[in-house]
Amino acid sequence: xxxxxxxxxxxxxWPPTREFWAAAARGELAVPRCDACPRYIWxxxxxxxxxxxxxxxxxxxSGRGRLFSWSVVRRAFIPQLAADVPYVAxxxxxxxxxxxxxxxxxxxxxxxxxxxxxxxRVVFRPLRFAGVRGEVTAPMFVPA
Amino acid sequence: xxxxxxxxGFPSDLEDVSGEVAIAGVGEADHTKASGRTTxxxxxxxxxxxxxxxxxxxxxxxxxxxxxxxxxxxxxDDYRAHFGTSHDMWVxxxxxxxxxxxxxxxxxxxxxxxxxxxxIVNVFSVAWATQRADMVGGPxxxxxxxxxxxxxxxxxxxxxxxxxxxxxxxxxxHDYGTTPAQLGAIAVACRRHANLTPAAVLxxxxxxxxxxxxxxxxxxxxxxxxxxxxxxxxxxxxxxxVDRARDLRAPVVEVAGVGVxxxxxxxxxAQQGDFTATPQVFAAPGAFRMAGIVPADVDVLACYDPFxxxxxxxxxxxxxxxxxxxxxxxxxxxxxxxxxxxxxNTHGGMLSHAYVLGIAHVVEVVRQLRGEAAAQVxxxxxxxxxxxxxxxxxxxxxxxx
Numbered sequence: 184x185x186x187x188x189x190x191x192x193x194x195x196x197w198p199p200t201r202e203f204w205a206a207a208a209r210g211e212l213a214v215p216r217c218d219a220c221p222r223y224i225w226x227x228x229x230x231x232x233x234x235x236x237x238x239x240x241x242x243x244x245s246g247r248g249r250l251f252s253w254s255v256v257r258r259a260f261i262p263q264l265a266a267d268v269p270y271v272a273x274x275x276x277x278x279x280x281x282x283x284x285x286x287x288x289x290x291x292x293x294x295x296x297x298x299x300x301x302x303x304r305v306v307f308r309p310l311r312f313a314g315v316r317g318e319v320t321a322p323m324f325v326p327a
Numbered sequence: 328x329x330x331x332x333x334x335x336g337f338p339s340d341l342e343d344v345s346g347e348v349a350i351a352g353v354g355e356a357d358h359t360k361a362s363g364r365t366t367x368x369x370x371x372x373x374x375x376x377x378x379x380x381x382x383x384x385x386x387x388x389x390x391x392x393x394x395x396x397x398x399x400x401x402x403x404d405d406y407r408a409h410f411g412t413s414h415d416m417w418v419x420x421x422x423x424x425x426x427x428x429x430x431x432x433x434x435x436x437x438x439x440x441x442x443x444x445x446x447i448v449n450v451f452s453v454a455w456a457t458q459r460a461d462m463v464g465g466p467x468x469x470x471x472x473x474x475x476x477x478x479x480x481x482x483x484x485x486x487x488x489x490x491x492x493x494x495x496x497x498x499x500x501h502d503y504g505t506t507p508a509q510l511g512a513i514a515v516a517c518r519r520h521a522n523l524t525p526a527a528v529l530x531x532x533x534x535x536x537x538x539x540x541x542x543x544x545x546x547x548x549x550x551x552x553x554x555x556x557x558x559x560x561x562x563x564x565x566x567x568x569v570d571r572a573r574d575l576r577a578p579v580v581e582v583a584g585v586g587v588x589x590x591x592x593x594x595x596x597a598q599q600g601d602f603t604a605t606p607q608v609f610a611a612p613g614a615f616r617m618a619g620i621v622p623a624d625v626d627v628l629a630c631y632d633p634f635x636x637x638x639x640x641x642x643x644x645x646x647x648x649x650x651x652x653x654x655x656x657x658x659x660x661x662x663x664x665x666x667x668x669x670x671x672n673t674h675g676g677m678l679s680h681a682y683v684l685g686i687a688h689v690v691e692v693v694r695q696l697r698g699e700a701a702a703q704v705x706x707x708x709x710x711x712x713x714x715x716x717x718x719x720x721x722x723x724x725x726x727x728x
Contacts, residue, residue: 184468257543282598286483310482
């Protein structure tokens with residue numbers, strides 16, 4: 184199977200997630216909010232799974248949330264991650280809607296100190312991968 | 328949120344097919360590390376063995392079920408070319424391994440009831456050990472290719488499946504107090520069964536709980552032994568009406584119940600409403616209702632087990648213990664074939680037998696109910712397969728007649 188040369192960098196032009204990456208480049212965490220109910224829509228596939236509405240608006244959120252769960256990844260499952268292990272990949276539930284779990288990296292802390300449900304805040308860092316040209320600014324999280 | 332909340336999933340509405348069809352023949356291809364074989368060659372060997380087991384000729388099979396999932400599966404044209412026939416075959420792409428290894432008998436029963444086919448083979452094979460070097464993240468490739476995952480998960484290194492399920496395991500540990508030693512008990516039971524099963528890839532490699540606990544994490548809290556093998560192999564089983572099965576070689580093993588459950592968040596595990604559950608909570612109740620039994624009646628269980636935590640969650644979600652009590656439940660020898668309360672993956676499962684995505688689990692359950700298994704459960708009459716893909720789960724209840 185063929186993948187983009189930039190893989191595993193995100194395709195910042197792919198329409199469904201373009202606004203997520205554009206917001207990150209501005210230093211914002213953005214998630215589409217349903218126009219018909221108070222919920223946020225994640226992943227942004229255009230349909231609210233709570234009310235079924237098909238219209239939503241990309242909305243900047245606070246960047247505060249809680250650590251839902253994580254793994255300390257010690258093996259590089261793809262060669263592009265070889266320079267990054269060990270790293271912490273995990274899920275942060277945003278405070279505006281805890282059903283929205285942002286997949287992210289947890290950075291700038293000792294993994295041994297991580298606890299489920301601990302408060303987190305967003306930071307913006309470049310994604311770079313071994314053997315891949317370019318970088319993309321991405322929302323990552325640190326303990327608040 | 329309660330575990331079976333409609334907020335995150337729902338059961339499929341299935342017609343009652345209890346007692347209509349039987350699994351009359353089972354076959355496994357050779358399960359190996361990288362072998363240089365193709366997916367279709369492996370499938371052909373599994374079908375040949377299933378036909379021989381049933382005592383049928385290639386022309387006796389007039390229906391074939393497979394999965395289109397990787398474009399390499401063995402279909403009707405492959406069947407006719409391999410066996411040198413030109414006969415018409417009913418075809419369904421709702422077959423194969425994973426969840427479909429459990430739900431195919433329902434589809435087959437409806438086809439046999441309506442005369443579309445009389446005798447149907449379901450087949451599944453993989454050559455992923457051979458193909459692994461050319462795949463992105465091995466069996467993770469299908470997930471890397473999915474664009475929401477490619478653009479919102481993979482860039483953060485939340486990929487492939489071992490990382491997803493390690494994250495689920497950590498949350499399960501937090502919510503319910505599950506321990507590494509409890510996950511280890513699952514790995515050890517499966518390995519012990521593989522050690523007794525000559526066809527198992529890890530037949531010659533023992534594993535103790537001490538060895539499990541002493542091994543390093545690859546993606547915390549998972550050790551290597553929490554994760555399934557990657558192997559070449561496959562299996563097939565032949566279904567026909569219970570009446571016709573009575574005239575065939577093998578003891579009759581009937582399909583007593585089938586259930587299918589669905590997750591609204593499909594393959595996006597990160598967003599599943601109940602993060603530490605499987606769609607078995609939606610699949611199992613319908614299957615047990617159809618079969619007219621309860622989980623306590625089950626003599627042997629086999630679940631699709633890519634990771635120890637997926638075994639633990641399905642055992643809970645199918646009702647063999649209360650949600651959250653799976654950890655204490657599986658401790659010690661609960662899952663062992665010889666006197667355990669719930670003999671489990673008695674061939675070794677995907678952790679220790681072969682990563683053939685559940686088709687060999689169904690083969691094993693049938694053998695158990697015939698009394699032909701290597702690690703045979705005494706007097707096994709009712710066996711269950713729990714199929715899983717993430718988006719869906721299936722429960723298949725088989726009963727010796």
